[in-house]
Amino acid sequence: MQNGHVGNAIGGKLDDYFDQRELPMYKDKPYNYSTSGKAKPIYERWRLIGSVLLALFTVGYFLGFFSAGATRLKKTDGGKSTWSWGGKGLSTDWDARREKVKGVFIESWDGYQQYAWGHDIYHPLSKEGEQMSDEGKGMGWIIVDALDTLMIMNLTSRLSHAREWISTSLDYDQDINVNTFETTIRMMGGLLSAHYISNEYPMLAQLSDDDKGAPGEDLYLEKATDLADRLMGAFETDSGIPDASVNLRTSKGIVSHADAGASSTAEAASLQLEFKYLAYLTGEKNYWEKAEKVIEVIDNNGMEDGLLPIFVSPITGTFRGTNIRLGSRGDSYYEYLIKQYLQTAGEEPLYQEMWNQSLVGVRKHLITYSDPGHFTILAERPDGLDGKISPKMDHLVCFMPGTIALGVTGGVTIEEAKKAGKWGEKEESDMKLAIELTKTCWGMYKVMATGLAPEITHFKIKDPAHMESDGILASADITDKAKDEFVIKHNDNHNLQRPETVESLFYMWRITGNPMYREWGWEMFQSFIKYTKADADGGYTSLAHANEIPPILRDNMESFWLAETLKYFYLLFSPSDFLPLDSVVINTEAHIFPRFKLARDLHTGWERKTRDEAGHIVETPKTAPGRTIKVEESTTTILADEQRSKEGHIGLT
Numbered sequence: 001m002q003n004g005h006v007g008n009a010i011g012g013k014l015d016d017y018f019d020q021r022e023l024p025m026y027k028d029k030p031y032n033y034s035t036s037g038k039a040k041p042i043y044e045r046w047r048l049i050g051s052v053l054l055a056l057f058t059v060g061y062f063l064g065f066f067s068a069g070a071t072r073l074k075k076t077d078g079g080k081s082t083w084s085w086g087g088k089g090l091s092t093d094w095d096a097r098r099e100k101v102k103g104v105f106i107e108s109w110d111g112y113q114q115y116a117w118g119h120d121i122y123h124p125l126s127k128e129g130e131q132m133s134d135e136g137k138g139m140g141w142i143i144v145d146a147l148d149t150l151m152i153m154n155l156t157s158r159l160s161h162a163r164e165w166i167s168t169s170l171d172y173d174q175d176i177n178v179n180t181f182e183t184t185i186r187m188m189g190g191l192l193s194a195h196y197i198s199n200e201y202p203m204l205a206q207l208s209d210d211d212k213g214a215p216g217e218d219l220y221l222e223k224a225t226d227l228a229d230r231l232m233g234a235f236e237t238d239s240g241i242p243d244a245s246v247n248l249r250t251s252k253g254i255v256s257h258a259d260a261g262a263s264s265t266a267e268a269a270s271l272q273l274e275f276k277y278l279a280y281l282t283g284e285k286n287y288w289e290k291a292e293k294v295i296e297v298i299d300n301n302g303m304e305d306g307l308l309p310i311f312v313s314p315i316t317g318t319f320r321g322t323n324i325r326l327g328s329r330g331d332s333y334y335e336y337l338i339k340q341y342l343q344t345a346g347e348e349p350l351y352q353e354m355w356n357q358s359l360v361g362v363r364k365h366l367i368t369y370s371d372p373g374h375f376t377i378l379a380e381r382p383d384g385l386d387g388k389i390s391p392k393m394d395h396l397v398c399f400m401p402g403t404i405a406l407g408v409t410g411g412v413t414i415e416e417a418k419k420a421g422k423w424g425e426k427e428e429s430d431m432k433l434a435i436e437l438t439k440t441c442w443g444m445y446k447v448m449a450t451g452l453a454p455e456i457t458h459f460k461i462k463d464p465a466h467m468e469s470d471g472i473l474a475s476a477d478i479t480d481k482a483k484d485e486f487v488i489k490h491n492d493n494h495n496l497q498r499p500e501t502v503e504s505l506f507y508m509w510r511i512t513g514n515p516m517y518r519e520w521g522w523e524m525f526q527s528f529i530k531y532t533k534a535d536a537d538g539g540y541t542s543l544a545h546a547n548e549i550p551p552i553l554r555d556n557m558e559s560f561w562l563a564e565t566l567k568y569f570y571l572l573f574s575p576s577d578f579l580p581l582d583s584v585v586i587n588t589e590a591h592i593f594p595r596f597k598l599a600r601d602l603h604t605g606w607e608r609k610t611r612d613e614a615g616h617i618v619e620t621p622k623t624a625p626g627r628t629i630k631v632e633e634s635t636t637t638i639l640a641d642e643q644r645s646k647e648g649h650i651g652l653t
């Protein structure tokens with residue numbers, strides 16, 4: 001699409017708009033879209049009237065006639081700008097915004113398709129592809145990761161192309177070492193999600209997974225199972241904690257070459273949704289047992305307040321180091337606690353108990369406030385819980401607000417939770433924390449010259465730090481002044497097209513119903529369009545420097561740009577009944593799985609050891625089966641994906 005992104009000029013915006021409306025911009029059409037070519041006069045007339053009205057509105061918006069939403073820039077004292085939220089403004093055409101997201105996905109996908117098809121890595125500036133391993137022939141890194149987004153966006157012709165590649169070219173029998181976690185969440189997760197969506201929402205996926213009689217029946221599921229069987233060797237360690245990497249041909253686990261052989265806690269403990277869903281689909285209990293064993297081994301460390309160091313040994317099953325954080329290497333351990341509880345429809349309460357314990361631990365040890373704006377920070381404890389707090393947040397931590405909200409209601413709206421009598425002080429307080437943390441994550445975008453968040457943000461805080469237990473502080477509005485307390489170090493100002501904040505906006509919108517979250521998302525999306533476009537047909541790329549204009553581009557499109565970031569934008573602007581949150585559970589790579597009830601011989605195969613209020617194991621003999629002490633107070637935590645990547649193995653983020 002020529003100039004197919006939101007530029008500054010009004011003229012450009014209108015051109016874009018009319019381009020999109022009048023030209024057959026996308027070959028892909030909704031499955032049930034009429035292709036008769038017969039004119040539909042009334043519809044066409046309304047479409048024209050709609051176009052004119054929208055054009056007038058767009059002009060008005062940019063001339064400042066309307067307060068078109070919560071995030072309009074308001075000029076205040078001394079001409080300084082203030083970002084404010086709260087207003088609703090005129091009704092917005094969310095369908096049109098959603099189509100814009102689809103347009104950006106198409107540009108990104110088509111760039112990849114044209115210049116790097118079948119490669120794991122895509123460089124949109126040099127317009128080249130690369131495999132993650134020189135010996136490898138491609139793992140489908142981008143194609144498989146994007147499959148379910150193609151379905152959700154109903155991009156049928158592109159989906160057919162992807163499915164054909166998977167059917168004819170994708171072969172996991174390769175003598176290459178891959179990262180266990182990344183391969184599980186992206187490849188297995190992508191295939192399983194494609195299987196689920198194509199069966200559950202056949203109108204979205206023109207080609208079902210079950211091509212009766214055709215070669216490659218249940219293609220996605222078969223590929224997922226083949227891959228899972230190769231990954232399973234990673235779990236064959238002394239402790240049951242999986243090795244960081246695995247050879248796909250031999251299925252032999254490979255200990256991490258870095259970190260004294262330790263695995264990342266988050267990586268070891270974020271494989272469960274995928275292997276459990278596969279066990280459910282295939283009836284193979286082994287997948288279930290290996291995955292859940294990891295959580296048992298981790299929990300048997302009896303960490304204080306459910307907060308964990310970011311490394312764990314696959315030999316002993318015990319932690320390495322003292323670094324506790326919910327950023328890189330820690331993040332999705334926590335995410336998968338609550339999501340495991342939701343995946344099996346609330347039938348495994350020990351995961352909710354662990355989540356609650358960890359959340360209390362987060363509040364006790366990690367929540368502090370910036371100074372003077374009192375923005376809520378989810379900080380780190382590099383030297384353990386008795387060490388000094390480090391007021392730093394990886395962008396990765398921004399999954400947390402949405403996940404907290406999800407944990408509060410299980411996916412239904414606040415209103416519905418209240419009606420169902422599932423609302424009390426804890427829910428109220430957790431939701432407030434989610435709201436404040438979302439604002440902080442949004443602030444990370446607002447303080448940047450491009451409007452795109454850095455990889456890592458530091459904050460100015462008081463010394464000693466004001467903790468939540470010293471009293472909850474109300475945050476100020478995010479204004480230009482916030483730049484003084486959101487501290488962006490030179491090495492941290494890159495933007496890797498990450499999804500976590502829009503992921504949280506999506507959950508917050510669905511759960512609170514506050515349109516402010518959609519408006520924030522729209523602003524973020526416009527910044528991505530404006531500043532991350534590679535060139536006319538390359539697609540979109542990540543940024544080496546997001547805090548200067550023009551930004552410095554990096555020559556890489558992350559696969560999660562297609563799998564997660566654009567999917568969450570699309571869902572944020574979609575109607576709320578599209579993929580209802582209380583019937584699905586979304587993995588850490590935004591792949592969508594169903595919730596299900598424990599069935600057959602799939603059940604929780606372990607019990608938590610008795611522990612004291614702080615979460616330490618109490619060495620008393622167990623008495624009755626199922627005996628666990630419910631500990632109300634406790635939490636857990638988890639290095640930068642940058643470090644995770646390229647450590648000599650394939651598939652590190």
Ligand code: DMJ
Binds near residue numbers: 500
């Ligand atoms: C993704 O691969 C997953 O979301 C993972 O959990 C964290 N890192 C990236 C996105 O930032």
